Amino acid sequence: MLTLAIDTAARFCSACAWDGKRVLGVEERDIGRGHAEQLMEVVAGALAGAGRAFSDIGRIAVAVGPGSFTGIRVGVAAARGFGLALGAPVVGITTLEALAEDARGVAAGALAVAVHGGRGQVFLQSFAADGAPVGEPVAVPLEEAASLVAPSIGCIAGNAATDIAAALGRPVQAVLDRPTGSITTIARLAERSGRRPVPLYLRGADARPQSGFALPRTGSGA
Known part of the structure; x- marks a missing residue:
C-alpha cells in the first residue's frame, strides 16, 4: 500500500511517498510560513519522485501537532480532503x-x-x-x-x-534540534497508528473552533 505522509505542523512543508518497505519520493521545504500555498506542489513533487499518481495512494498520514496552529489546520484539512477524494484512511501522527x-x-x-x-x-x-x-x-x-x-x-x-x-x-x-520528526518517520509510523487525524494543539486558548476548518461536502445538489 502506498502511504502519502504530509507535515505542515512546523516550519517545514513536507511530503513523503512510502510503499511499506522503502521511501519512494520525498519533498521537503523549510519555508516557515505559507504552507497552504505550497503544500500541493510539495505533494506533487513527492509523487513525481516516486513515479506514482495521486490515485495510487492507499493511506494518508498527517502530522497533527503540537506545533503551529495554522500549519496544523492546513495539514489536517488537506489530509482529510485527500482521504475523502480517494476513499483512503487518514491517520494522525504527533510531532x-x-x-x-x-x-x-x-x-x-x-x-x-x-x-x-x-x-x-x-x-x-x-x-x-x-x-x-x-x-x-x-x-x-x-x-x-x-x-x-x-x-x-x-x-x-x-x-x-x-x-x-x-x-x-x-x-x-x-x-535532533528540530521542531518535528522526519517526514519519512511519519510515513513509517502510519502503518501502526490508529490515531484519528484530529489536531493536537495543547494550548486551549489557541484551539478555538475555526469556522473555515471543516471541509465542505461536494456532490450533486451541494
Missing part, C-alpha cells in the same frame, strides 16, 4: 512521537521530547525505551519543564532539548 522515534535511532533508553511552543512554553512528552509514550503531552513554561523530566531519562530530543538539558544539572544527551 512528538515522530521525534521520539527518530531519537531512538541515535540514543538508547527512555527519553523525553521537548519542542518550543511559543509564548515561553515547551511541548513536552516522555517515552519509554521501546518508544511507547509515558503519559500525555503537555505544554508547560520553559522554566518548569526540567522538573518534569524523570531521573531515568538520559536523552532529550527536539529544539528545546539543549535548554532543558542545561537546566537539569546532570549529564543528559540533547539530540
Whole structure:
C-alpha cells in the first residue's frame, strides 16, 4: 500500500511517498510560513519522485501537532480532503512521537521530547525505551519543564532539548534540534497508528473552533 505522509505542523512543508518497505519520493521545504500555498506542489513533487499518481495512494498520514496552529489546520484539512477524494484512511501522527522515534535511532533508553511552543512554553512528552509514550503531552513554561523530566531519562530530543538539558544539572544527551520528526518517520509510523487525524494543539486558548476548518461536502445538489 502506498502511504502519502504530509507535515505542515512546523516550519517545514513536507511530503513523503512510502510503499511499506522503502521511501519512494520525498519533498521537503523549510519555508516557515505559507504552507497552504505550497503544500500541493510539495505533494506533487513527492509523487513525481516516486513515479506514482495521486490515485495510487492507499493511506494518508498527517502530522497533527503540537506545533503551529495554522500549519496544523492546513495539514489536517488537506489530509482529510485527500482521504475523502480517494476513499483512503487518514491517520494522525504527533510531532512528538515522530521525534521520539527518530531519537531512538541515535540514543538508547527512555527519553523525553521537548519542542518550543511559543509564548515561553515547551511541548513536552516522555517515552519509554521501546518508544511507547509515558503519559500525555503537555505544554508547560520553559522554566518548569526540567522538573518534569524523570531521573531515568538520559536523552532529550527536539529544539528545546539543549535548554532543558542545561537546566537539569546532570549529564543528559540533547539530540535532533528540530521542531518535528522526519517526514519519512511519519510515513513509517502510519502503518501502526490508529490515531484519528484530529489536531493536537495543547494550548486551549489557541484551539478555538475555526469556522473555515471543516471541509465542505461536494456532490450533486451541494
